[in-house]
Amino acid sequence: MASSAFMRRWMRPEVYPLFATVGLAVGICGMQLFRNISTNPEVRVTKENRAAGILDNFAEGEKYAEHALRKFVRNRSPEIMPSINNFFTDPKY
Template sequence: MASAAPSAWKRWIRPEVYPLFAAVGTVVGICGYQLIRNITGNPEVRVTKENRAAGILENHSEGEKYKEHKLRRFVRNKSPEVMPSLNKFFSDPKIPN
């Protein structure tokens, strides 16, 4: 069984697989960030027993603060296109002269 580990290592750790590792690593990082953000900052998530005993709280300001995070404020007035100039180039009709 000792010879199986190096062959598996050579099979999966190649330059062709690096983009796959990067994509999966990015997705795992985003999921971990969202999990930690929800556990620590979401007003509806209560981890400790004292907070769970409080019941339903009407804390609209805390919920609004959680909802309006920095990324949402940054992209609020941006165009929802990935490549606006390329989209404009292909979608605007050319007027013949």
Template sequence: MAANRWIRPEVFPLFASVGVAVGICGMQLVRNITGNPDVRVTKQNRAAGVLDNFSEGEKYSQHTLRKFVRNKSSQIMPSVNNFFSDPK
């Protein structure tokens, strides 16, 4: 009876959106565990204390996506926005 309630074509977009959200959360979790200089998983690394790894922190915070969009316009449709906002 529960399978008949939840396995319907109307529920598939809900499954898809929840799946995407869980995937994004999982990706961010793996990224933080593997690459964040402030997260130390092993006991040997935790015993090191506070490290001043400025280059490693810079590498983590300035990832490739951020470098790609750094000099891009933050507008979604700049041609339409300029058409309506710039005076002639």
């Protein structure tokens, strides 16, 4: 009885975008958590790595900070839709 009420309330086509948005957000958070645990030079999961103390490994930190997405957007303008922004701000149109 309770499961059918749940299905009638939440499994409607109107809530599919909500499920997709929340699923995407959870996926992004999980990806970032995995990235931090696996590649962050300041996170040490194993006991041997934790015993090493503080390491001055600047090359590994630079590699972590300068990831592929940051390299891709480095020389681009910080606009989401540059053609629409130029249309409304450029006086020659």
